[in-house]
Amino acid sequence: MLKSLYSGVSGMKGFQTKLDVIGNNIANVNTVGFKKSRVMFQDIINQNISGATAPTSISGGVNSKQIGLGSKVASIDTIHTPGSPMTTNVGTDLAIDGDAFFVVTPQTGGGVSYLTRAGNFTLDANGSLVNSNGYYVAGVAVDNNGVQHQIPITISDDQKSNQKFTSYSIDSNGYINVVREDGKSGKLAMDLTTNQYYLNNSTTANQNENISLATSVVPNPGGLKKVGNTLFEETGNSGLANTGRILDNKGGQIDTGVLEMSNVDLTDEFTEMIVAQRGFQANAKTITTSDSILDEIVNLKR
Structure with a gap:
């Protein structure tokens, strides 16, 4: 044939x-x-x-x-x-200007985590920051021993004072600035000993407990595996993800009220x-x- x-x-x-x-x-x-x-x-x-032949003293070579x-x-x-930015002016719409990815997880108790550039997040009925599939957006806080903890972000009330948060905003470094009903403002934090969310308005104490959005940077983004729902997961060729605060992994900065489009x-x-x-x-x-x-x-x- x-x-x-x-x-x-x-x-x-x-x-x-x-x-x-x-x-x-x-x-x-x-x-x-x-x-x-x-x-x-x-x-x-x-x-x-036919194979190639080398030139000799009496004849030339043949390819x-x-x-x-x-x-x-x-x-x-x-x-x-990067995709084109689209301004929405929605406080929970986020985009990363840099190489980092947001981190989301289907369960609050840890388990598998996924990476995504889709920052169209919302607050659910419990005040937890979630994506469109109900996956929890991961936050980062550090305990007194310097150990980093990946935790869900819940913007509901100050569990130490039993007062609700009346407003919030997310800054370019991923920290959540909140205002309590008594008028006090500060950063959303978690007491990692009692697992209580609270307003931290101290500029010196317990700064490590301030919650910031977890971001992840991988050595080879092209090696990530698409798993649907605009999510990625690590593979052997993507390299290990460096997950933490965006300031620490130098993943760029977070833009609020903006979405990164396709x-x-x-x-x-x-x-x-x-x-x-x-x-x-x-x-x-x-x-x-x-x-x-x-x-x-x-x-x-x-």
């Missing part, structure tokens, strides 16, 4: 994968925090018709003769360029769609041409 038949099939499969990725990118053009993907190709193997046997998908990369560029996607479509058609034409040649061969004996 003609090798071009199988080369054409491999090309069609590759361009079909490319179209699938492009379709997913376009479908998520307005998804908050979405990171687009791209497909890269490479050739498969080559059949050696090898090889016939390629198609292409395959080399990688599907996730592109972590980094999909429709101009690029439609251009790549044309390339993929024509590539698919060209490979299909290779198959039909090979079929015509085979038909001529079969018709030689009549």
